[in-house]
Amino acid sequence: EIVMTQSPATLSVSPGERAALSCRASENVNNYVSWYQQKPGQAPRLLIYDASTRATGIPARFSGSGSGTEFTLTISSLQSEDLAVYYCQHYNSWPLTFGGGTKVEIK
């Protein structure tokens, strides 16, 4: 199965600053990567699919980039409500797999 590795595990960012979250696939997944945001006690929320397409209703400060094996989720100007854990997931082939997550903290 394809292993998705996220870094860093924890990211501390001041409000208004930029946050960049990394996700690496163990083999080529083309652009079949989604990003999810999960807040405590909630189900995951889809932010980005196909590596760079924002899901419905997602603010423009969230953007995704990459293809092949390297992917990035960028939050251009961090807001307090962005405190959450962020997961990448590939859907290039079965089984789908998630990365281990990056916890974004407000500095």
Next chain:
Amino acid sequence: QVQLVQSGAEVKKPGASVKVSCKASGYAFSSSYLHWVRQAPGQGLEWMGIINPDGGSTFSTQKFQGRVTLTRDTASRTVFMELSRLTFADTAIYYCAREGGEYWGQGTLVTVSS
């Protein structure tokens, strides 16, 4: 609007089985695959498998093969995830999610306790 409504929390003993349901509404049931994902306490997301409501074909990860059964009932627009031979490590929130990832159930907490 699209909704996925899951069954309520369960407490099971080790060795038992649990069956979680996920009732879909607001879209053509047979048009989208449904995924099952679980999350142990304080841990990340773990993809378990997928079912095609149109025909009922399934795929599950090797980790769960032989223990998980995915089924659907088209009349009630419901999919089911049954996990057998439960151990303490199966304590988790179990989610169903529609293909594409935009719609998720509210989650079902399964607690395995002696």
